[in-house]
Amino acid sequence: MFDHATIFAVALCLYCISIILGFAFAGKVRSQSEENFLTAGRSIGPLVGGAALAATQISAGTLVGTVGRHYATGLDWIWIWPGVWFGWLVSAVFIGPKLRACGAVTVPDYLSLRFESAFLRVASALVIIFIYIISLTAQYQACGIIFQTVFGLKPIYGMGILLIVTAIYTTVGGLRVSSYIDVIQVAIIVGSLAISVVILLKYAGGLRATGDLLTMLDPKLIRGWYGWGQIISLQVIFALGIASAPNEMARLSSMRDKATVRYAIGVCFIIQALISVGILIVGLVIRSIFPYLLSADQASPLMSVAILPPLAGSIFLVALFSAIMSNVNSILLVSSGSVSHDLYGKFINPFASEKRKLLCNRLSLVFLSLLPAGLALYGFSDVQSTVLAAARLVGCFFFVPVILGLNSRFGSSSGAIASTLGGGMAAIYWETRNSERFASIDGAEIGILTAFGLYILVGNFTPRVSQQTLRRFFGER
C-alpha cells in the first residue's frame, strides 16, 4: 500500500513535530537560567538518567557504525563492549559520583576549580569544541547515508533536516528536555532492535545458516578478524572515551545525587547489554543476506528499507534518526556550554548576566552545529572510524586529569595542563605519523601513558594546589 520511504517520512515528521512542540516548549518554561539549562536543575532520577546516559552513548556510531563494523568484520567487534562497560564502571566508582558531588557545571569548570587554572578552563573548552566537531561530523555523515539509502537523496538534505530539528529542540529545551526525549529514544531503539532480530533470523534461516554462509564468505568473520593487540587497543579507546566523556559527565551532573548516579549507570548497563546483542545479530545477518555492500555503513538503513516490513522498518529508521539527534543534542549542549560558560561567562565577560550567557549559549549552539555538517559532506572516513577518533581524543585529553584529580590530592596546575595537552597531542602525533611503523600500538595507549607521565612528573616539580581547594574536593584530611 505505502512504501518504506513514505511511511518513514510521515513517522519522522510526526516524531520531530511531537518532540519539538511537546517537549521543547515545555522545557523552555523551566530553563530560565544558564545553569538550569545545562544541568536540568539537578533533578533527574535513576531511570530517566540511565536511559539518558545510554542514549547519549548510543549514537550513529552504534546503530550505523557498529552495525557496519559487525557487517564488515564479523563477531570480533563485540569485544569493544567490555571496554565500554569498564569505562562505565570506572565512571560509576571513580568519576561520576565525585564529579556530581563537587558541583561543577562543565568539565572545564571542574578542571579549572580543581587545579586553580583559568588557562586550563580555556584550553579544555577549546579542546572539547575541537573534539566534538569531529564527533558531530560522524553523526551528520550517518544521517546523510540514511537519507541517501531510503530516499535516494543527496546526503545534504538529511543533514539539513537533522541540523534544523536538533538545533531547534536543543536551543529551546536544554538538558532536562533532552533527558526525557532520551527515554523515548531508548524505548524505540530497544523495541525496534528486538523486532528486527526476530524478522532477520526468520529471513536468513537462523543463526546456524548465517554462520555457515559467513564462514564461506570469509572465515575471519566468525573465527576472528582482529588480533588481541588490536582488540585491547579498541577496548582502551572505548573505556577511556566513556569514562571521561564530557557529554556523559554533563548528564551525570544533571542527576539528583551520588546514589542516583550509581543507579543510573546500572540502568545504562542493562540497556546497553540488550542493544549490543541486538546490533551484533543485525550486523551479522545483514552480511549474510546482502554479502556485498559498497559501504558497511549502509547495512542498518538498508535493513530498514529492504528487509523489515514497512512500519517496523520506518520505526527503526526513526530510532536511528533519534539516536543521532540525541547524540548531536548532547554534544551541542556540551560544546555550546564550553563557549558560553567557560569561554564567555568566565573568561571574556565574567560580569555577563544570566540572560546574556543563555543567549551566547544558544547562538554558539546554532553556529557549532553548522561546521561539522559542512565537513561531513566530504565524508572523510566511515562513521565508526570517526567516532573512534573522537573517543580516542576524549580519553587522551581528559581521562588522566579528571580521574587523578578526583581521586588523589596529588597534582599541580602545571601538571594538569601538561597532562591534558600533552596526552592529546601525543595521541594525535602517533596516529598521524607513527601508526604505520608500530601498527599494533594505538595512539590512545601512547596518549594515556604520556598524560599519566606528565601529570606525575610535572606535578612533582611544580607547586601543588592550595589546601583550601583540596578541602573543597576531599574535605578535611
Added chain:
Amino acid sequence: MWPFKHIIFLFVALLGLGSVSSATDIKRLIAYECVLEKYDKRTAIISVTISTSQGRSDSPDAIILRADKRVVITDLDLKNRGYPSEEGNFETSEGGVRIATNFANSMPVVLTYKVTSRDGELSRFPLPVPLIMPNVGGASVHIVLHLSPTDAIFGDIFPSFKEIGPGEWRAELTNVPSIILFQSKTRLHISWRERFLTKAWLADFGIIIFAISSITILYLRYSSRSTIAEEPWA
C-alpha cells in the same frame, strides 16, 4: 524568534554547498532476471541472468550461492556469454557454492540450478550474488520472478515484490540479496490467514497496538498529573 532566522539562513547556505556535491551518481547497475523454470513445492529449477553495466570490479570475479541445511543445490550450470568457452569453477562448502566466473564487457552471466527442500515446502530460494558492488543510491538491482500465470506469492516475502503482469513479479533493490523468500499457490487457494498471519504483518500490527496503548497510558497519566518531573520514577 532569533534562532529560527539563523537556522533557516544556515540551512539555505548548506543547501548551496550540497548542490555542488555529487555523491549519488550511479555508475554501476546490476540487472537480475530470475526465472523459476519448474516449481513443484519441494523442488525448483531456477535460472538467473545477471547483467552488469560495468565489469572488472575491484573484487575478484565470483558468484556466491547460499546453501542452507534445509535446501540442497544441485545441477549447477553456468554460461558466460562474454566468454562462452569458459566453464565456471565450482567450489562447494557448508555455507554455499562459490563459482569463479568472469564479468566482462557488460555481457550477461546465466546460472541455472536446482533447489530441493529437505523439510516441507520450499520458501527460501538461494540467489547467486556476484562479488561486485552496485553503487549507493537508486534501484541498482532488479529482480524479476516468473511464475505460472494463475499463481501468486504470499507469506513472508523478501524482497518486496510487486506484480507487473500475470505470474510476473518484480523487485527493485539497491544491493544484491543472497536469498529470496516467498511461498506460491494458485491465487484462489490463498486464504486470508496465509496472506496476513506472517511475521512481517504481525510485527507491524504489534507496533500499532504498542503505539496506541502507549499514547493511551501517557494520556491517562498526564490527565491526572501535571508534569513528568513529578512522576516518582523521574
